[in-house]
Amino acid sequence: MKIGELAEFGGVTAKTVRYYESIGLMAAPQRRANGYREYDEEALDRLRFIRDAQASGLSLAEAGEILRMKDEGESTCAHSRALIDRHLADIDAQIASLLAAKAELTSLARRADHLDPAGCTDPHRCQVLGLDLPAHSKV
Structure with a gap:
């Protein structure tokens, strides 16, 4: 799927997807012959996790740490x-x-x-x- 589709299915904007890629939360995708980004279901799952983690109150750094641990096979x-x-x-x-x-x-x-407002006479x-x-x- 292209970036617009990924963004739509993930409930974010394409700009957000590019930002997540720039800070390393999302891996750089494969490119089609025409240069368009090509995403798979795994990218969509990752994007949804990031979105849901933020909605739960986690920071991007905290979501990224969980993803890093998962990527390295650690229990989270x-x-x-x-x-x-x-x-x-x-x-x-x-x-x-x-x-x-x-x-x-x-x-x-x-x-x-x-x-009594009338008693409010001291200007100081x-x-x-x-x-x-x-x-x-x-x-």
């Missing part, structure tokens, strides 16, 4: 599991950070609900945030 199960565990830990940390930010913003919103403080504001400087 433990390596893939470690990658997944690391990504899960990263997501858990992001969730915790977002929940902490949400709690802080919720607290500030409740505080704002109980403040924000009563909602409880913070001193920087002095206005003239440049």
